Amino acid sequence: MSGLDPAIAARLKRTADGLVAAVVQQRGTGEVLMMAWMDDEALHRTLTTRRGTYYSRSRRQLWLKGETSGHVQRVHEVRLDCDGDTVLVVVDQVDGACHTGDRTCFDADPLLAAEV
Template sequence: LRLFDPAVAQRLKRTPDGLVCAVAQQRGTGEVLMVAWMDDEALHRTLTTRRATYYSRSRQQLWVKGETSGHTQYVHEVRLDCDGDTLLLTVDQQGAACHTGDRTCFDATVLLADA
């Protein structure tokens, strides 16, 4: 089963359980929305459907962002970082990105900020 370009597959540096970190960023603003994980199938589905698909480590299954909540991510671009261990998804987020209901997963706790 060929999921995507073999050259890309070869560059991916996966965790021992076969996952790659994926960062979702809002198109236009650059706002970082969330961090999740993808296996090869999640990446393939994301690339072919433009619907952000991730791998849930807790449930050990694929999930499409917004499938149950309605808070979808339409994927405009996917980039692989220089080390091959992180994907950057540029998305249009509809509704909250965080499961807590916050706009992003980084809204709640600020550790350092300019005054």
């Protein structure tokens, strides 16, 4: 059972797996760092500890960002979108956010470059 506030839980629109998308953004710059999934417990832990906590679909367990790499996320804000199906997590990211070591998960493969 999750410790998530029932009023918050009632506002979430989850996938069939019980997950909600989490977009992670760098505080101050607005840079999008990563996208991850949260279940109710991950969201509860993120809100109460101010450390980015997510749900790994492949491992089927919670993971605390930076627990093994040291690339932690200090959470400053969490916002729910108007549809209730995505949360925005505003963080101070220590080192790379991507599991590859890149600053963001969107560095490696641009599909359309900005026009000059």
